[in-house]
Structure formats: structure tokens, C-alpha cells
């Protein structure tokens with residue numbers, strides 16, 4: 001039995017929108033899309049009068065090569081946020097389905113699920129074990145009949161905790177015909193551990209989210225992707241927006257995948273890791289910081305004596321941190337993104353001067 005049996009039948013039966021661009025290249029004159037024949041004066045590159053290719057082959061091949069999968073195992077999306085939304089819309093019938101997630105975690109899984117009318121089942125990370133995933137309870141929760149998707153974030157945002165590969169693959173085997181296991185590797189570029197991408201094509205109910213927004217410094221371009229077995233990719237293509245990737249986005253991602261750009265990104269990643277370790281050491285000396293969790297991402301999660309008070313003090317000094325005070329188990333916790341040396345120096349100076 002295929003995992004597609006757990007997708008919405010009406011989506012499986014849907015014929016995808018035939019976009020005009022899909023027929024481009026078949027003839028030299030394209031009068032089938034109501035486009036302007038001229039470039040706009042505002043268009044430096046001169047191609048924006050034409051609709052972009054929905055999934056440019058060069059982009060898909062470049063991303064697939066970089067993330068280590070075959071091109072048919074990848075769909076490029078408007079940020080990985082769009083891939084999360086596509087998965088939930090394709091798999092979860094409104095009012096009759098659920099997702100499992102492990103809070104505290106990235107907020108968009110729950111938001112997209114609620115928008116779709118899917119229930120959100122939380123299996124909390126084990127706070128006393130540096131936010132480890134409780135795989136036994138995840139399997140138990142995910143085995144309930146309405147669950148279609150399980151979201152695991154590795155390393156997890158906002159805790160920075162890593163999730164081991166082996167229990168994820170065990171979970172995939174246990175849920176093989178019941179639920180798709182979605183592993184969000186948004187921060188994997190900052191880790192030494194290998195991606196689970198090597199399992200794509202072998203594990204039909206595994207999907208992996210990657211993004212260009214963090215380590216690749218392209219948050220403003222909005223490009224991410226989902227890696228999964230071909231049936232899942234083809235299903236999502238049926239509900240993909242007709243033209244999800246603006247042409248300037250495609251151009252900047254192709255540029256970011258060039259060898260020189262990738263080498264520069266590698267250097268930036270190693271700088272961020274060094275800055276993270278040095279920030280960690282300096283923060284340890286500050287009294288009101290009660291705990292700093294080990295992090296595999298480009299951020300640190302701290303527990304302080306008064307989280308909201310500290311955020312207020314920092315904001316008055318011109319620095320924003322993410323306040324997690326209202327998140328269960330993260331009272332008085334704040335998340336600090338590792339920045340440039342002057343940014344890190346500024347936040348440290350404010351923390352050292354904090355009167356509370």
C-alpha cells in the first residue's frame with residue numbers, strides 16, 4: 001500500500017493546472033498567456049514580461065545536486081513554509097485529520113494545520129533531557145487513525161537540539177503505510193551530521209524540508225524545497241501555485257549554487273559556528289543567565305531570571321531577541337540569533353549592563 005492512500009482522494013484525482021509556461025518552447029511565438037510583448041522599463045534583466053517556468057529544470061537540477069537527491073525527488077517552493085502548507089493541504093482532509101509535532105518547535109506546522117482544519121497533536125520534547133524527542137510517545141500518538149503527517153525538526157527551532165537519524169528511520173518503518181514523516185532540516189547546513197536525504201527514494205514515507213533562507217542568506221528571495229519519493233512530489237505538484245518562483249528568485253538561487261558562492265557560504269557558516277561558541281562562553285559568565293542549551297543551529301536558547309524584562313531592556317537598547325515566555329516549558333527563555341561581530345558585541349554589551 002502506498003503512502004498516497006493517506007492523502008486526500010480528491011487531490012490524488014485532481015488534474016494539475018496547465019500553465020501557459022508549461023507549453024513554452026514548443027513554438028517561437030507565444031501568444032497563449034496574455035503577456036506583454038515588451039520588457040518593462042523597470043525590468044533590468046528584460047525577461048519579466050513573461051511568466052516564469054513553474055519548476056525551472058536548471059534550478060531543480062541544481063538544488064537536487066546540492067541537497068543530494070535525484071531531480072524527480074525534489075519540488076522547489078516559495079520558501080519551505082510553502083512546502084509545509086502544500087503537504088498539509090494534500091494530506092489532511094479538513095475536520096477529519098491530524099498532524100503530530102513535538103513542541104516547543106517551529107510554529108508554521110501548527111498554523112498551516114489549523115488553517116486547513118486539521119487537529120494538532122503535540123508530543124512535548126523531554127525538557128529534562130535537553131529537549132530529546134520522545135519517540136515512543138510520538139509513535140503512539142501518530143498511530144491514531146486520523147494522523148496523516150508527523151513533523152520533526154532537526155536541529156529543532158527554537159531549542160537547537162539535534163534529532164538522531166536512526167529513530168527517525170525506525171518511526172518511518174513503523175508508520176510506513178499510515179503517515180508521512182516530515183523532517184525539517186532548515187538548520188542542517190550548520191551541523192556536522194549528515195542529512196537524511198540519502199534515504200529519499202528508499203523510504204517512501206519520508207520527506208525532508210530544506211531552505212535557502214538561513215545558512216544561504218537568501219531569506220528575502222523565498223526559496224525552499226521538499227525532498228521526497230516521486231509519488232509525493234507528483235502529488236504536491238498538482239496543488240502547487242501556477243508560478244510559485246519569481247524569476248529574480250530563480251536567478252539569485254542559481255547564482256547561490258555556483259561554486260564560488262557555495263565556498264563563500266561555507267566560510268560564513270564556519271564563522272557563525274565560531275561566533276556561536278564564543279557567544280556561548282561569554283554568556284556563561286553572566287549571572288542572570290540560568291541556562292544556555294547546546295545548539296546545532298545559528299542561534300542560542302537561553303533561560304534568564306526575567307525573560308520579558310530582559311527583552312524590554314534589549315529592545316530599548318536597539319536589539320531584538322525572540323521572547324518565548326508564553327511557550328509552555330520555555331518560561332523566561334529567549335532565542336538569540338548569532339549575528340555579525342558588531343551585532344554580537346552590541347548584544348553582549350547590553351546584556352553585561354543589564355541591571356535586573
Ligand SMILES: *Cc1c(COP(=O)(O)O)cnc(C)c1O
Pocket residue numbers: 078079080081082106153157184186210211212213214219222223224
Ligand atoms: C526559518 C524556518 C523555516 C522557514 O523557511 P523558509 O524557507 O524561509 O520558509 C522552516 N523551518 C524552520 C524550522 C525554520 O526555522
